[in-house]
Amino acid sequence: MTTTPSTTSLLTLPESHRLATLARRLRLYKPPPPGQTDRQQQHEKPDCSETVVGRRLETTTESLHRRPNRARAAVLVCLLEGSGHGSDLRVLLTKRASTLSAYPGEVSLPGGKREDGDADDVATALREAKEEIGLDPSLVEVVTVLQPFVTKIGMTVVPVVGILSDKNAYRPAPNPAEVEAVFDAPLEMFLQDENRRVEEREWMGDKYLLHHFDYQTADKKYGIFALTAGILIRTASIVYQRPPAFAELCPKFWHS
Template sequence: MNRAGCKMEIPALSAMFHPETAESETTSTRHVWKYYSINSLSARSPGLPRARPSGATAPLLRATSSFRQTDRQQPETLDSSETGAGQGSEIAPESLRRRPRSTRAAVLICLFEGGSGGGGEGDLRVLLTKRASTLSAHPGEVSLPGGKREEGDADDIATALREAKEEIGLDPSLVEVVTVLQPFVTKIGITVVPVVGILADKNAYHPATNPAEVEAIFNAPLEMFLHDENRRAEEREWMGDKYLLHRFDYQTADKKYEIFALTAGILIRTASVVYQRPPAFAERCPKFWHS
């Protein structure tokens, strides 16, 4: 548990090295961290594609180096366990591992530097969508690009990238996947896997909404999910477990969005790892998220 009341550990940056290649905290190690690149991180992540850091700036590289081995879940292939647990990863309980693949989904946390809203250098932002009002599930709500696993998807990364292309026209070749975070589990038993990717060249991406699924595409600063401003929370209860449902308000030039529930929880988790600190508020996330 972190001090905010959730099952989450925020790692020290030096802990991200694999045990077999770890160095002591020497001048040499600090030098490695200072110049750590997306490419070297991907090389240390078996199963993840090697990154092509062309155009990546210092803030993106620093964000990438905030993830360590115990935060990276191996992407689940069709014949692997539900958690994809490997050396140094957290093993999910038997109830989660036994869930059928039809109840598994993945979302893409696509990070880039700057963007609409006046974000400058060092302002890491995340792509978000407002779901179409005609959808039967969660119409009009803000979400991350993503959806349920399909039979042709090789793993969780493939699911997240495919869904992002279908929903918002994001070409997978533009995204450098750097980590797969610990899954979240919804009330109805859907396992949601957060896949973190870097969009180094945001000018190469030309947003294109799929009107059947997405009403709008926007982006928000990642760090806002650690701040208490523009946030409110309400207490909920599920099977005797009392928790807080967080809601973040975000205003663009012409629209106001509300980011809440699981989407907010995933972004709180991501921001905590990237910025190496817990949120400025009591989180009290539901136990079933990591049951």
């Protein structure tokens, strides 16, 4: 798909614009060390000595690159503004094709496995978004990378947060072999208790909760759950700088 270059970017937006302000703040975000959550990081007194900072960076790097590329994936958390003045902040989502062998028909973030030609996780997320939904990388300004999630089978999934400042420049073009639909949902929804269901699970003796969010458009209903919901709860908590209005109780293996 050929996309007309955007004439709007975060650099051309006024400094007071919400997306520009959000971008500046998210660029300063640093994911917590492995085994520590964002809230633990906020409440602990940081040790900023050169030795400790160096050790943390080394530990994080080792954790991020411990697994081979074939066991590593990245997803794009693409944020944009809704329509109208004072509209909400939204996130791009997809409904996977029903013909796929893995997770058919489920809602997910654009993304997939890292390939040998990908320079890093950002490259993976942007490449996959272009292949799946026709989102040109030039339209997205990546502002941060969040703490990786690890699935039960040992796949490391890295959330890459980007901002689509000119949503009118993007015309969804889903790849029918992979994606049935492209839609956007309000990000703040993932901090609210409305339209949420919860399922209690257990893994290796540890109990945890899987959250299910129901989202209704004019003519369709989508269910957003499991890892995708977990990533969006984490993203919304960071963006809105507050915890969800419910007990989260994430699986421990997500951040092992």
